[in-house]
Amino acid sequence: MRIVVKVGTSTLTHSTGRLNIRRVEELCKVLSDIKNAGHEIVLVSSGAIGMGVGKLKLRERPQDMPSKQAAAAVGQCELMYVYDKLFSEYNHTAAQILLTGEDMRDEARHRNFANTMLRLLHWGAIPVINENDTVATDEIAVGDNDTLSALVAVSVKADLLVLLSDINGLYTADPHTHKDALLIDEVRELTPELLSAAGGSGSALGTGGMATKLSAARLCMEAGTDMMILNGAQPAILYGVMDGAKIGTRFIGRC
Ligand code: GLU
Numbered sequence: 001m002r003i004v005v006k007v008g009t010s011t012l013t014h015s016t017g018r019l020n021i022r023r024v025e026e027l028c029k030v031l032s033d034i035k036n037a038g039h040e041i042v043l044v045s046s047g048a049i050g051m052g053v054g055k056l057k058l059r060e061r062p063q064d065m066p067s068k069q070a071a072a073a074v075g076q077c078e079l080m081y082v083y084d085k086l087f088s089e090y091n092h093t094a095a096q097i098l099l100t101g102e103d104m105r106d107e108a109r110h111r112n113f114a115n116t117m118l119r120l121l122h123w124g125a126i127p128v129i130n131e132n133d134t135v136a137t138d139e140i141a142v143g144d145n146d147t148l149s150a151l152v153a154v155s156v157k158a159d160l161l162v163l164l165s166d167i168n169g170l171y172t173a174d175p176h177t178h179k180d181a182l183l184i185d186e187v188r189e190l191t192p193e194l195l196s197a198a199g200g201s202g203s204a205l206g207t208g209g210m211a212t213k214l215s216a217a218r219l220c221m222e223a224g225t226d227m228m229i230l231n232g233a234q235p236a237i238l239y240g241v242m243d244g245a246k247i248g249t250r251f252i253g254r255c
Helices: 021-036 048-055 065-089 101-105 107-122 145-155 192-197 210-223 237-242
Strands: 002-007 040-045 094-099 126-131 160-165 226-231 249-251
Touching: 002 021, 002 145, 021 040, 021 065, 021 237, 040 065, 040 107, 040 145, 048 065, 065 094, 065 126, 094 107, 101 107, 101 145, 107 126, 107 145, 126 145, 145 160, 145 210, 160 210, 160 237, 192 210, 210 226, 210 249, 226 237
Parallel strands: 002 040, 002 160, 040 126, 094 126, 160 226
Antiparallel strands: 226 249
16 A cells, blocks of 8 residues: 555644654654555655744744744754654655645646655655745645645555544544534545534644645545544554554545
8 A cells, every 4th residue: 555644743742842752753663664564655744843943942833934934944854854763763764855835736846746756665765745844935835734745645646645633533523622522434525514513723833723634635535545534642543544443534535
């Protein structure tokens, strides 16, 4: 299987913005093991701005563009240092790819990206992708990594996109405010009711939320790619995905 795994800032970092070492170590170990079992792995990782905030000891996530871009420059560097170090421990090779919305929209740039990805996968590397936050202004950005990971999954014709989040999946209502909200285990169609059940952005350090996850699901489903939302608190949950366990929410791609 070719699997794209997207991990969000709230999964990778503590609320301080500093790295959640135990979690990232477990994530790299599990992904390495799944790769050893013969699968291809692409990692879409957020965390550049969040980790930059932590490393620079800023009191909160900045709002202005130059500060966000500068924080991302610091955080992306630390992020790749960590992935390179941890994947190397399991004898795997990480490769950094930074993208903007323009790279996805422009035909020639998109083709170059897809060709590079296929070559990296052929060589057995683990592409680690993020938005190129140091140059991506609002006009040219994809804007969030849920959407970016769906565009990547469709581009490389992945079998599955897994969004590792701080929530167990899609619920019938916001589970933080509705105690009776139920987890939806399978979605075959994005109905207006489902779309209205999705709220806004989730954490102080990341950008995504259920709304961006559902637009990612739409992109995947239309292209015939399955997508799952899972809780990334314990990355070993990915073994369950490989074993076909009924966990999280699975969006079924149209064939
Ligand atoms: N590219 C952003 C970062 O690395 C995150 C975007 C997102 O969380 O959706 O900080």
